[in-house]
Amino acid sequence: MPTIESDxxxxxxxxxxxxxxxxxxxxxxxQPSTIPFIELLGDLSTIGESEEDIEKNVADTWVYFGGPLNSDKGFVLHSADKTYRSTIGNGRILMTSSKDVLLDYARGQGPKHFMLALGYAGWGPGQLEDELARNAWLTVKATEEVLFTCPVVERYHRAMSLLGFNPDVLLGDIGHA
Structure with missing residues (x-):
């Protein structure tokens, strides 16, 4: 919400x-980052595919800024058509932090939908509940369309449209009559 004073x-x-x-x-x-996905793979010879094929498989893959905590650790949101050692999730949208998912994706054998983020956002016990009670955040049910197929620049507005309004009309201040 506009009342949050954090860039x-x-x-x-x-x-x-x-x-x-x-x-x-x-x-x-x-929030896409400026880090090329291919840089995160390290030594491409260990993947078992030609460098050309790997570059083709990951050419349009963005790396996202996942949040301010542990920005050197990668987390992958992906569709449920594949699972890995460290996969958790609700059945439709999964999260994996295992490097196996990166290697599969580079080989062209990864999940249908894939999003790599560096870092995460976190809240301590009761912190998010308190922020929700103060109307600091809006909540909306996640959809695969918004997360994986919607253009990045439209995701925020598309998610808000699921709530039935345009976020551009939200104000951080209230008036008095």
Whole structure:
């Protein structure tokens, strides 16, 4: 919401993939970084495919800024057609932090939908509930279309349209009559 006074979260769309008594964890899904995906793969000779094929498989793949915590660790949101050692999720949208998913994707054998984010957003016990109670965040049910097929620049507005309004009309201040 506009009342949050943090540049990091201004206009962000966050997919919450874990929320329990210990806190909440999510990934910002609408802030691409400037890091090329291929740089994160390391030595391409270990993948077992030609460099040309790998570059073709990952050519249009963005790396996202997932949040301010652990920005050196990668998290992959993906469709449920594949699972890996560290996969968690709700059955439709999964999260994996195993490098296996990156290698599969580079080989052209990864999940149908794939999004790599570096870092995450996190909340301590009760923190997110408190912020929700203060109307600091809006919530909307996640859709695969918004997360994976919608153009990045449209994701925030598309998610808000699921709530039935345009976020450009939200104000951070209230008036008095």
């Amino acid at each position: 990091i979260f201004d206009g962000t769309l966050i997919y919450l993939f874990d929320h329990n008594q210990d806190g909440a964890v999510g990934l910002i899904v609408n």
